[in-house]
Amino acid sequence: MAIRERLSGNEAVAYAIKQINPDVMPAFPITPSTEIPQYVANYIANGEIDTEFIHVESEHSAMSATLGASAAGARALTATSSCGMALMWEELYVAASDRLPIVLALVNRALTGPININADHSDSMGARDSGWIQIYAESNQEVYDNFLQAFPIAEHKDVMLPVMICQDGFITSHGVENILLVEDDKVKEFVGEYEPEHYLLHPTEKMAVGPYAVSNYYMETKRAQRQAMLNAKQVILDMAAKFEQMTGRKYGFFEEYRMEDAEYAIVIIGSAAGTCKAAIEEIRATTGKKVGLLKIRVFRPFPEEEIAQALSHVKAVAIMDRSEMFAGSCGPLGAEVRAALFQAKSQAEVVNYFYGLGGRDITVQDFMQVYDNLENIANTHVVTGMYDYIGLRER
Amino acid sequence: MIQDRINEKSPWQDITEGNKIFEAATSKEFCTGEWRTFTPVFHEEKCKQCLLCVPVCPDSSIPVKDCKRGEFDYDHCKGCGICAKVCPFDAITMREGK
Ligand code: SF4
Ligand code: SF4
Numbered sequence: 001m002a003i004r005e006r007l008s009g010n011e012a013v014a015y016a017i018k019q020i021n022p023d024v025m026p027a028f029p030i031t032p033s034t035e036i037p038q039y040v041a042n043y044i045a046n047g048e049i050d051t052e053f054i055h056v057e058s059e060h061s062a063m064s065a066t067l068g069a070s071a072a073g074a075r076a077l078t079a080t081s082s083c084g085m086a087l088m089w090e091e092l093y094v095a096a097s098d099r100l101p102i103v104l105a106l107v108n109r110a111l112t113g114p115i116n117i118n119a120d121h122s123d124s125m126g127a128r129d130s131g132w133i134q135i136y137a138e139s140n141q142e143v144y145d146n147f148l149q150a151f152p153i154a155e156h157k158d159v160m161l162p163v164m165i166c167q168d169g170f171i172t173s174h175g176v177e178n179i180l181l182v183e184d185d186k187v188k189e190f191v192g193e194y195e196p197e198h199y200l201l202h203p204t205e206k207m208a209v210g211p212y213a214v215s216n217y218y219m220e221t222k223r224a225q226r227q228a229m230l231n232a233k234q235v236i237l238d239m240a241a242k243f244e245q246m247t248g249r250k251y252g253f254f255e256e257y258r259m260e261d262a263e264y265a266i267v268i269i270g271s272a273a274g275t276c277k278a279a280i281e282e283i284r285a286t287t288g289k290k291v292g293l294l295k296i297r298v299f300r301p302f303p304e305e306e307i308a309q310a311l312s313h314v315k316a317v318a319i320m321d322r323s324e325m326f327a328g329s330c331g332p333l334g335a336e337v338r339a340a341l342f343q344a345k346s347q348a349e350v351v352n353y354f355y356g357l358g359g360r361d362i363t364v365q366d367f368m369q370v371y372d373n374l375e376n377i378a379n380t381h382v383v384t385g386m387y388d389y390i391g392l393r394e395r
Numbered sequence: 396m397i398q399d400r401i402n403e404k405s406p407w408q409d410i411t412e413g414n415k416i417f418e419a420a421t422s423k424e425f426c427t428g429e430w431r432t433f434t435p436v437f438h439e440e441k442c443k444q445c446l447l448c449v450p451v452c453p454d455s456s457i458p459v460k461d462c463k464r465g466e467f468d469y470d471h472c473k474g475c476g477i478c479a480k481v482c483p484f485d486a487i488t489m490r491e492g493k
Contacts, residue, residue: 097413097414098413098414098415099412099413099415100413160412160413198412198415198417205417206417206418206419207415207416207417208415208416208418208419208421209413209415210413210414211414211415211416213414216403217401217403217410217414219407220405220406220407220410221407221410221413221414223407223410224407224408224410224412225413227407228412
């Protein structure tokens with residue numbers, strides 16, 4: 001029987017770490033992820049797990065030590081947010097190109113400046129090209145479930161890539177929700193032991209990790225890395241199926257909510273999906289209008305064809321970005337979903353909105369307005385406010 | 396040899412995972428001496444075997460055997476000229492080119 005609990009998102013991740021009992025966790029505190037290493041340090045101090053905790057002097061060192069531990073053959077992980085991740089930037093790319101299956105518990109927070117500690121996706125979206133698998137959560141339950149699947153995906157021999165498990169700062173990380181936990185023995189069996197094929201502490205095998213690659217080698221190395229990301233798609237689905245067998249909870253690249261007959265769809269990542277679902281229920285109950293939601297769970301690898309397929313029957317789509325990329329045009333999710341739709345020769349009208357930057361609330365009312373806009377655009381075929389901000393004060 | 400497994404003609408499918416190299420001391424096989432634009436020339440008749448040049452070479456390109464230095468390892472010498480500067484007996488001169 002699953003264990004019923006009430007946990008914050010940070011507690012849920014820390015609990016998953018306790019159940020996995022990884023070998024090494026180097027970490028440096030930063031709001032709102034600080035609690036994760038703090039809880040893990042407690043578990044270690046209480047003798048509940050034997051993870052080696054490394055107190056480092058910065059996030060640059062935290063990720064470096066995680067890489068080193070992983071290259072040595074350990075199952076290693078760390079946690080961070082926002083500017084902490086920015087300080088890891090260099091190592092993020094190294095982790096992926098060295099094909100080290102480490103896991104990062106990322107609690108999404110706006111990047112400075114202006115300085116801000118609340119949720120948006122500018123940290124992980126900025127790292128979208130670093131070669132990490134990125135899996136996002138709407139709720140505490142999802143971030144827990146995603147975390148349990150992280151190491152099996154990362155360590156799969158066809159993948160061997162680092163995985164970022166993302167949740168929205170404060171909204172889920174500090175919000176306490178009911179949660180179903182998997183029993184310890186089942187987690188142990190699901191996650192398994194890490195048995196790397198090659199590692200630096202191997203007693204007989206000689207190995208060099210991260211060698212210099214001149215231009216004669218660099219491009220081939222990158223293409224091989226791309227293959228790992230392509231392979232990750234099937235592995236992510238396989239792990240989700242295995243996880244569903246264990247828990248009954250279903251996961252995929254995205255969640256399709258009321259999409260079967262939807263004419264107007266929103267595409268979104270993270271906790272705001274919950275608010276969007278409330279708007280959908282309200283609209284459908286009061287007006288019968290066919291509104292739906294595509295909540296992206298896996299952003300890297302990007303399930304381009306699957307997204308286009310899921311949106312193939314809608315009249316209008318609003319792609320909602322929780323981070324700016326200052327292209328002067330779209331946001332990161334907007335750019336990629338629109339490209340996917342274009343490639344699939346979709347006839348749907350598309351808008352790309354920015355919302356929730358620096359923790360700005362988005363309400364049920366806001367989402368209802370978005371669906372209204374979509375209906376208008378679909379009827380008139382005139383796209384106004386292509387890159388509008390939701391919830392922005394304006395004169 | 397590592398070159399037998401990966402070389403400049405290897406297709407991407409043959410690149411080891413993460414470019415890892417499963418051998419030690421492979422830098423010996425990477426002939427960085429090609430980068431040289433100046434070349435040290437050893438004048439054995441002037442050499443007193445004081446060995447001052449050996450430890451200053453940043454590329455370990457002055458081999459020593461039985462307490463005596465030998466000819467330069469031109470596969471790895473970059474022609475930086477430090478050895479020539481250090482030699483008190485003009486036993487090393489620099490020549491332009493490879
Ligand atoms: S420093 Fe000059 S004299 Fe001394 S060993 Fe080197 S080449 Fe010979
Ligand atoms: S020129 Fe520089 S690299 Fe070459 S042998 Fe002398 S010290 Fe070494």
